Amino acid sequence: MEAFIKNLAKGAGAILREGFGKKLKIKEKNGFWDITTQYDLAVEKFVARKIRSRFPNHGILGEETGHKGDKNQFWIVDPLDGTRNFSRNIPFFCTMLAFVKHGRIEHSVVYDPIHDEYFSASKGKGATLNGKLIRVNSIDKIESSLASMVWGGNRLPPAVSRKLVRITLDFEIWDTSLASGGLLLAWTGAGRIDFVMNTYGAIWDYAPGALIAEEAGARVTDMSGKPYRWNSESIFAANPVLHSKVMKQLYPKK
Amino acid sequence: MREGFGKNSKVKFKQGTWDPVTKYDLASNKFLVERIRKQFPRHGLLTEESGEIKKARSFWIIDPMDGTRSFSRGIQFFCVNISFVHNDEILYAATYGPMQDELFFAAKGKRTILNGRVVSVSREQNLKFAYSTQDCNGSAGRQKDRRILKEFTLKHKIWDVNIPSGALTLAYTSAGRFDFAANISGYPWDYAAGYLLIKGAGGKVSDFEGGPYHWKSKTIVAANPVLHKKIIRGLR
Numbered sequence: 001m002e003a004f005i006k007n008l009a010k011g012a013g014a015i016l017r018e019g020f021g022k023k024l025k026i027k028e029k030n031g032f033w034d035i036t037t038q039y040d041l042a043v044e045k046f047v048a049r050k051i052r053s054r055f056p057n058h059g060i061l062g063e064e065t066g067h068k069g070d071k072n073q074f075w076i077v078d079p080l081d082g083t084r085n086f087s088r089n090i091p092f093f094c095t096m097l098a099f100v101k102h103g104r105i106e107h108s109v110v111y112d113p114i115h116d117e118y119f120s121a122s123k124g125k126g127a128t129l130n131g132k133l134i135r136v137n138s139i140d141k142i143e144s145s146l147a148s149m150v151w152g153g154n155r156l157p158p159a160v161s162r163k164l165v166r167i168t169l170d171f172e173i174w175d176t177s178l179a180s181g182g183l184l185l186a187w188t189g190a191g192r193i194d195f196v197m198n199t200y201g202a203i204w205d206y207a208p209g210a211l212i213a214e215e216a217g218a219r220v221t222d223m224s225g226k227p228y229r230w231n232s233e234s235i236f237a238a239n240p241v242l243h244s245k246v247m248k249q250l251y252p253k254k
Numbered sequence: 255m256r257e258g259f260g261k262n263s264k265v266k267f268k269q270g271t272w273d274p275v276t277k278y279d280l281a282s283n284k285f286l287v288e289r290i291r292k293q294f295p296r297h298g299l300l301t302e303e304s305g306e307i308k309k310a311r312s313f314w315i316i317d318p319m320d321g322t323r324s325f326s327r328g329i330q331f332f333c334v335n336i337s338f339v340h341n342d343e344i345l346y347a348a349t350y351g352p353m354q355d356e357l358f359f360a361a362k363g364k365r366t367i368l369n370g371r372v373v374s375v376s377r378e379q380n381l382k383f384a385y386s387t388q389d390c391n392g393s394a395g396r397q398k399d400r401r402i403l404k405e406f407t408l409k410h411k412i413w414d415v416n417i418p419s420g421a422l423t424l425a426y427t428s429a430g431r432f433d434f435a436a437n438i439s440g441y442p443w444d445y446a447a448g449y450l451l452i453k454g455a456g457g458k459v460s461d462f463e464g465g466p467y468h469w470k471s472k473t474i475v476a477a478n479p480v481l482h483k484k485i486i487r488g489l490r
Binding site: 033084085089091092114115146158161162165168175177178179187190192 | 327331393
């Protein structure tokens with residue numbers, strides 16, 4: 001299984017690497033911020049074809065095509081996370097996959113084709129970056145932490161944005177919101193950044209990075225503090241100490 | 255830097271945990287200072303790691319590594335940042351991202367180039383659609399400016415993408431990757447090169463209040479002229 005996933009993600013990444021910097025056909029979906037290019041579509045097609053021929057009984061839930069087939073065993077596919085970066089020649093985006101069985105994420109991959117970084121995790125087996133085990137860091141202060149708090153301007157309700165901005169300013173956080181939530185979750189697993197908070201995304205934005213962060217030692221919940229599930233609509237990942245400190249700031253009365 | 259990236263290196267902190275320095279910053283600094291001194295013994299030097307080494311009418315502003323916090327955490331977004339000032343005017347600028355192998359270069363009065371190709375700032379004129387980058391970090395810069403900038407971003411529902419290297423975000427803006435940059439957490443060595451890169455790419459550049467940018471300015475706002483006007487108006 002791991003070898004199949006690795007080939008799949010690297011093949012998908014190669015398509016993106018080849019397309020990076022080339023002329024794009026950009027289509028808007030929900031609005032100017034929600035775009036797709038011919039490369040998103042090519043990758044999803046490539047990945048879906050490979051999965052179907054290897055596992056004809058599995059379902060696929062893809063950003064570009066929705067959920068098709070089985071719902072007990074299925075693949076979550078985000079062919080290109082960070083399309084807005086990709087479309088503007090900003091070298092920060094990734095391709096992501098997760099395999100879900102009976103409501104549990106079993107395997108996942110986040111692959112950054114530009115820097116050739118392959119993050120992967122299997123349930124209960126830890127998370128790796130290019131084959132080496134990774135761990136979250138042990139930062140225990142919110143002050144001056146390096147974190148991705150809020151981005152995507154128009155996607156958040158103003159009250160939520162405001163609260164997150166207030167915490168960012170009060171704790172003098174270094175905001176590293178780079179517009180690819182999946183890759184930032186993997187970075188949290190590798191200890192590069194201290195936490196990620198993200199909301200109003202889609203299932204495929206969070207599921208792959210969530211398992212990587214969790215297997216690397218992060219506490220991964222939704223924004224209300226409930227354990228993250230493959231279909232949660234928000235995500236908050238940090239090492240357990242920092243996680244509880246930030247939660248206290250978000251919900252002082254609890 | 256590329257050689258040192260990902261290696262286990264000792265990190266020292268200057269003003270706080272957010273202000274680290276590694277032996278690679280220092281090695282890069284030494285390399286640049288030695289090269290410049292040999293070639294131009296009379297020129298002055300102002301660097302992040304050694305301060306003002308020598309005062310002169312012609313001098314170099316150097317940040318041997320912008321984005322040390324990125325570098326020290328294994329994040330690939332950092333750069334070396336160099337500009338040359340003569341009679342108080344920035345005449346040359348270079349920003350180099352070693353991990354992406356991208357060299358942004360500008361000479362006063364000429365077009366900015368990226369790895370040999372001419373680049374331009376973006377043409378977006380609508381704030382609502384703007385893809386922005388902001389160097390607005392932690393405790394650096396003025397608290398008042400941080401609040402104004404965040405309030406502005408919220409009000410116009412602007413996307414802000416925060417690459418933890420202020421100099422690199424300016425270079426990217428010169429290539430049209432971001433529609434505007436609003437950086438308010440800097441020192442001369444952070445933004446001086448970006449000023450010329452963006453001018454040479456057709457952009458308008460000012461400080462955070464909308465006044466002329468000077469190499470000593472600690473803030474910078476850059477965009478195409480139409481968008482720039484809207485941003486400055488919005489920040490008031």
